[in-house]
Amino acid sequence: MPTVIGKHLIADFCGAARQTDLKSIEFALRAAAEHAGATVLRVVAHEFSENNGITGVAVLAESHISVHSWPEHDYIAFDIFMCGKADPHLALQWLEDFFKPAKSTNQLIERIAPA
Amino acid sequence: MPTVIGKHLIADFCGAARQTDLKSIEFALRAAAEHAGATVLRVVAHEFSENNGITGVAVLAESHISVHSWPEHDYIAFDIFMCGKADPHLALQWLEDFFKPAKSTNQLIERIAPA
Numbered sequence: 316m317p318t319v320i321g322k323h324l325i326a327d328f329c330g331a332a333r334q335t336d337l338k339s340i341e342f343a344l345r346a347a348a349e350h351a352g353a354t355v356l357r358v359v360a361h362e363f364s365e366n367n368g369i370t371g372v373a374v375l376a377e378s379h380i381s382v383h384s385w386p387e388h389d390y391i392a393f394d395i396f397m398c399g400k401a402d403p404h405l406a407l408q409w410l411e412d413f414f415k416p417a418k419s420t421n422q423l424i425e426r427i428a429p430a
Numbered sequence: 431m432p433t434v435i436g437k438h439l440i441a442d443f444c445g446a447a448r449q450t451d452l453k454s455i456e457f458a459l460r461a462a463a464e465h466a467g468a469t470v471l472r473v474v475a476h477e478f479s480e481n482n483g484i485t486g487v488a489v490l491a492e493s494h495i496s497v498h499s500w501p502e503h504d505y506i507a508f509d510i511f512m513c514g515k516a517d518p519h520l521a522l523q524w525l526e527d528f529f530k531p532a533k534s535t536n537q538l539i540e541r542i543a544p545a
Binding site for chain 2: 320323325327329357359361363370371372374375376378379383385390418419420422427430
């Protein structure tokens with residue numbers, strides 16, 4: 316059996332609160348990572364003036380959480396990629412509680428070295 | 431039909447060159463993004479002293495490219511997530527040319543707002 320190196324949750328929200336709020340998104344990246352048991356190395360976020368969309372990444376000792384919002388589509392895309400004992404499902408649960416999406420879907424991808 | 435907001439390539443390399451070379455990885459994030467027609471806002475990369483693994487992200491106007499290497503597993507995980515006219519397949523092609531993996535696998539995920 317190949318070794319699973321990382322657990323990668325692809326999560327998509329629509330109808331979420333705070334999707335254009337830069338400070339909330341920076342806070343959420345850090346808090347969700349810590350709730351999952353991960354160690355935050357850096358948080359970088361950027362606000363697009365033309366459409367109020369936000370893009371951001373928490374660089375983790377255990378990989379990353381990224382967020383990209385498209386308010387014109389009422390859509391936020393998250394990636395929660397963690398190795399080791401950190402649990403990406405705990406981060407997703409935290410993000411759902413904070414952003415309160417009307418709809419949320421996700422899929423788990425087990426990241427493995429190609430054999 | 432739901433609108434595809436972003437094209438997200440999940441790519442896994444094993445047996446690659448340069449997987450512990452921080453400067454090469456920073457260069458590659460930027461060059462692959464530009465080759466794909468994307469605009470780089472920030473590149474952040476971090477080297478782990480305990481195992482020589484590297485984690486890095488290029489934050490793009492069109493979303494992001496992330497890289498995480500586990501030299502102890504001879505494995506590099508890339509995510510190439512782009513919206514608009516930028517083409518993640520061009521970035522992947524550039525990364526394969528540069529890192530020369532013995533094996534490379536990928537899957538494309540079309541990111542859409544949940545209906």
